Amino acid sequence: MSSYTTALLFHVLGATVWTGGHLVLALGVLPGALKERSPVAVQAFEVRFERVGIPALLIQVFTGLYLATTLAPPSTWLELDNPATRAIVIKLGLLAATVALAAHARLRVIPHLTAQNLGTLAWHVVAVTIISVAFVVIGVGYRVGLLS
Ligand code: HEM
Structure with a gap:
């Protein structure tokens, strides 16, 4: 197996x-927590998911x-004249948005999480989940020729 194939396997x-993990949080945990106005289930999931989710995100990045x-050589990424560079630049943008949202949630929202500001965390979770699905759509889209 080539190193490209090995990297792709770990990437997937x-x-x-x-x-x-984000789909489970957004669709399986969050609705119940919002209904009960209780942050406990979300906090418990976040603590457990972080241990696996952050290493997974780092694997994605590397x-x-x-x-x-x-x-494509990094010096050509901004040329956007082929499907690979288009996919790469979109993914880097999605990564920047993910890091900004995750840092804001982790540093500003989660430490002071109460029933009152659970809605703020919910919007972060929904946004990061939509972005995580967009990563997959762009990745598969590149492979099947949607970005041509
Ligand atoms: C959480 C973040 C990410 C997720 C969920 C994700 C997901 C995926 C998926 C599902 C594929 C499709 C693989 C296939 O169809 O065989 C893919 C391909 C790809 N991803 Fe990501 N990705 C992420 C982050 C990144 C980042 C940060 C980069 C770097 C710019 C990147 C670059 C690529 C490239 C270049 C491909 C095409 C590989 C190929 O088809 O040969 N991805 N990604």
Whole structure:
């Protein structure tokens, strides 16, 4: 197996954890917590998911950058004249948005989480989940020719 294929395999495995975990949080945990106006279930999930989810995101970034630099030299990424550079730049934008939202939630919202501001965290969760699905759509879209 080539190193590109190995990196792609880890990239897709990381995607199942990152995107799958957020879908479970957004669709399986969050609605009940909002209904009961209780942050406890969300906090419990976040604490457990962080231990697996953050390493998965780091794997995504490292394998993603390896795949991207193998497909196109970084100096050409902003040219956007082919599907690979378009996918790479969109993914870097999605990554920046993910980091900004996650940092804001972790540093500003979660430490002071109460029933009153649970809605603020909910919007962060929904936004990061939609972005995580967009990562998958762009990744698969590149492979099947949607970005041509
Ligand atoms: C949580 C973040 C990410 C997720 C969930 C994700 C998910 C995916 C998925 C599902 C694929 C499709 C693989 C296939 O169809 O075979 C893919 C491909 C790809 N991803 Fe990501 N990705 C993420 C982050 C990144 C980052 C940060 C980069 C770097 C810019 C990146 C670069 C790529 C590239 C270049 C491909 C195309 C590989 C190929 O088809 O040969 N990804 N990604």
